[in-house]
Amino acid sequence: xxxxxxxxxxxxxxxxxxxxxxxxxxxxxxxxxxxxxxxxxxxxxxxxxxxxxxxxxxxxxxxxxxxxxxxxxxxxxxxxxxxxxxxxxxxxxxxxxxxxxxxxxxxxxxxxxxxxxxxxxxxxxxxxxxxxxxxxxxxxxxxxxxxxxxxxxxxxxxxxxxxxxxxxxxxxxxxxxxxxxxxxxxxxxxxxxxxxxxxxxxxxxxxxxxxxxxxxxxxx
Amino acid sequence: xxxxxxxxxxxxxxxxxxxxxxxxxxxxxxxxxxxxxxxxxxxxxxxxxxxxxxxxxxxxxxxxxxxxxxxxxxxxxxxxxxxxxxxxxxxxxxxxxxxxxxxxxxxxxxxxxxxxxxxxxxxxxxxxxxxxxxxxxxxxxxxxxxxxxxxxxxxxxxxxxxxxxxxxxxxxxxxxxxxxxxxxxxxxxxxxxxxxxxxxxxxxxxxxxxxxxxxxxxxxxxx
Amino acid sequence: xxxxxxxxxxxxxxxxxxxxxxxxxxxxxxxxxxxxxxxxxxxxxxxxxxxxxxxxxxxxxxxxxxxxxxxxxxxxxxxxxxxxxxxxxxxxxxxxxxxxxxxxxxxxxxxxxxxxxxxxxxxxxxxxxxxxxxxxxxxxxxxxxxxxxxxxxxxxxxxxxxxxxxxxxxxxxxxxxxxxxxxxxxxxxxxxxxxxxxxxxxxx
Numbered sequence: 311x312x313x314x315x316x317x318x319x320x321x322x323x324x325x326x327x328x329x330x331x332x333x334x335x336x337x338x339x340x341x342x343x344x345x346x347x348x349x350x351x352x353x354x355x356x357x358x359x360x361x362x363x364x365x366x367x368x369x370x371x372x373x374x375x376x377x378x379x380x381x382x383x384x385x386x387x388x389x390x391x392x393x394x395x396x397x398x399x400x401x402x403x404x405x406x407x408x409x410x411x412x413x414x415x416x417x418x419x420x421x422x423x424x425x426x427x428x429x430x431x432x433x434x435x436x437x438x439x440x441x442x443x444x445x446x447x448x449x450x451x452x453x454x455x456x457x458x459x460x461x462x463x464x465x466x467x468x469x470x471x472x473x474x475x476x477x478x479x480x481x482x483x484x485x486x487x488x489x490x491x492x493x494x495x496x497x498x499x500x501x502x503x504x505x506x507x508x509x510x511x512x513x514x515x516x517x518x519x520x521x522x523x524x525x526x527x528x529x530x
Numbered sequence: 531x532x533x534x535x536x537x538x539x540x541x542x543x544x545x546x547x548x549x550x551x552x553x554x555x556x557x558x559x560x561x562x563x564x565x566x567x568x569x570x571x572x573x574x575x576x577x578x579x580x581x582x583x584x585x586x587x588x589x590x591x592x593x594x595x596x597x598x599x600x601x602x603x604x605x606x607x608x609x610x611x612x613x614x615x616x617x618x619x620x621x622x623x624x625x626x627x628x629x630x631x632x633x634x635x636x637x638x639x640x641x642x643x644x645x646x647x648x649x650x651x652x653x654x655x656x657x658x659x660x661x662x663x664x665x666x667x668x669x670x671x672x673x674x675x676x677x678x679x680x681x682x683x684x685x686x687x688x689x690x691x692x693x694x695x696x697x698x699x700x701x702x703x704x705x706x707x708x709x710x711x712x713x714x715x716x717x718x719x720x721x722x723x724x725x726x727x728x729x730x731x732x733x734x735x736x737x738x739x740x741x742x743x744x745x746x747x748x749x750x751x752x753x
Numbered sequence: 754x755x756x757x758x759x760x761x762x763x764x765x766x767x768x769x770x771x772x773x774x775x776x777x778x779x780x781x782x783x784x785x786x787x788x789x790x791x792x793x794x795x796x797x798x799x800x801x802x803x804x805x806x807x808x809x810x811x812x813x814x815x816x817x818x819x820x821x822x823x824x825x826x827x828x829x830x831x832x833x834x835x836x837x838x839x840x841x842x843x844x845x846x847x848x849x850x851x852x853x854x855x856x857x858x859x860x861x862x863x864x865x866x867x868x869x870x871x872x873x874x875x876x877x878x879x880x881x882x883x884x885x886x887x888x889x890x891x892x893x894x895x896x897x898x899x900x901x902x903x904x905x906x907x908x909x910x911x912x913x914x915x916x917x918x919x920x921x922x923x924x925x926x927x928x929x930x931x932x933x934x935x936x937x938x939x940x941x942x943x944x945x946x947x948x949x950x951x952x953x954x955x956x957x
Binding site: 456460465480507514518519525526 | 646652656660666669672673676677680681684685687688692
């Protein structure tokens with residue numbers, strides 16, 4: 311199975327690096343949002359609450375733009391049958407999960423500094439901030455990988471992906487925003503509770519998706 | 531089985547009589563408090579229908595093949611009832627909120643939980659209509675319901691952390707405490723039972739309709 | 754050599770309650786070759802997908818056996834080669850990368866190079882598949898299907914888009930392996946049908 315996961319990952323990264331479609335879309339979307347918020351607020355200092363909210367709204371919507379491609383592309387281009395014939399169903403899910411987690415972490419690595427720079431964010435507790443950003447990103451990508459498979463089977467409609475992801479991601483966004491607020495507010499009160507919650511959520515979703523994936527992915 | 535649920539024909543009118551005639555109105559709120567006998571049971575039944583739908587979906591996805599089609603119908607029908615109930619809950623809830631708190635919507639934990647269910651249900655129906663074909667639609671939308679059901683514990687865990695300052699129990703008086711006298715308690719309990727039975731009664735009726743429809747399709751194809 | 758066999762019992766596929774076929778009984782094993790023929794819409798593609806283990810039937814069952822073991826449909830699908838007009842290769846990858854993806858080891862062995870030579874693709878393997886002609890894509894798909902030396906081949910219209918040379922190469926390959934593999938072909942081409950020991954007609 312490891313070999314299959316590796317082959318599928320290699321293929322997905324190659325395809326994405328050549329088209330750069332999803333990466334460009336997500337990063338330019340997030341960049342546009344960040345800059346537009348910066349321009350609108352034009353240097354007015356924002357409270358930690360507002361900053362965290364904006365940051366996670368940007369993350370959420372760029373995930374909604376970029377993370378469904380992994381499955382939608384296979385279905386749109388008619389390549390999924392080639393993949394299904396060569397890669398086992400479990401390996402398909404795991405490789406897509408790893409791909410999306412890495413993809414979204416890369417997006418976050420690009421966006422977060424830009425956001426901090428343009429909105430003049432002062433991070434009081436950097437470790438917790440970073441832990442929250444990446445564990446939240448993992449939770450978002452774990453959830454949306456599975457939902458992307460469903461959406462690709464439903465014809466890949468973009469808004470459907472958002473409609474389906476949002477209710478599932480409410481606890482994630484709450485915890486992530488809460489954790490980010492704490493890391494921005496003061497050094498003393500910030501703990502790792504929220505990142506742990508997000509990791510637990512990611513683990514639960516990934517395990518459940520792994521069990522359910524064949525019901526979504528194998529044709530009936 | 532369906533015969534047991536027919537008691538609802540007696541219980542439901544009785545609930546209405548109890549709610550409007552027998553139970554006293556609450557202090558200060560007066561007669562508007564009577565909405566509790568419909569709002570709380572509707573909310574309970576909508577959560578119940580969500581749980582039934584999720585559980586039936588697990589059964590549908592993981593059980594042997596023979597019972598599967600029926601469980602998919604149970605799950606879907608339960609969602610339809612749940613959607614109706616959740617809308618009723620939201621409407622009665624916001625009327626009540628307006629009466630007791632002065633605004634139609636305040637994002638308190640209970641309202642937020644209702645919105646969560648409302649969003650899950652509408653996502654379910656959007657997904658279902660986007661999927662089109664029945665057999666495939668059933669599997670994928672069942673998987674969605676299962677996933678949604680498993681996020682509930684995380685949701686419940688986060689709610690008090692996001693809304694630490696708000697009240698822990700539904701309030702029907704300005705002291706922010708649940709004051710119900712015995713008559714009110716009995717009426718509420720009675721209504722909860724009636725709504726639960728009503729839910730199961732309608733669900734069993736809808737399941738019978740689904741079974742008949744499936745039978746009709748088979749007959750049409752055999753001709 | 755391990756034998757591969759499949760036996761289907763009362764296989765039924767429905768779309769929205771409408772049966773495409775029903776009560777199908779089939780037994781095929783290594784050395785056997787079966788042509789599935791029938792009019793458009795008779796369910797050739799649906800049947801070959803189900804036999805290849807990549808689609809689930811509405812009811813009925815298939816037992817796949819590899820050697821002594823009964824294997825799951827998914828494992829059977831992974832073991833067998835499959836090609837079809839509606840199955841696309843990755844346009845953004847070149848021919849070689851597509852073959853590496855399809856290879857069980859992730860690398861290309863001398864047998865595969867020989868296959869590429871046999872199908873006249875050696876010089877094109879460095880090009881992106883998006884720039885291939887449809888006949889070249891079909892040849893590459895065929896190589897991808899047979900390259901891991903699978904115990905079973907499921908070919909949906911393998912003659913699609915091929916010129917005379919391509920057809921000749923594909924036909925002679927099928928003929929050469931049909932003794933040691935299980936071959937199922939869905940087709941309406943009379944020449945392809947003649948390659949198979951027996952045939953079934955759907956919807957008739």
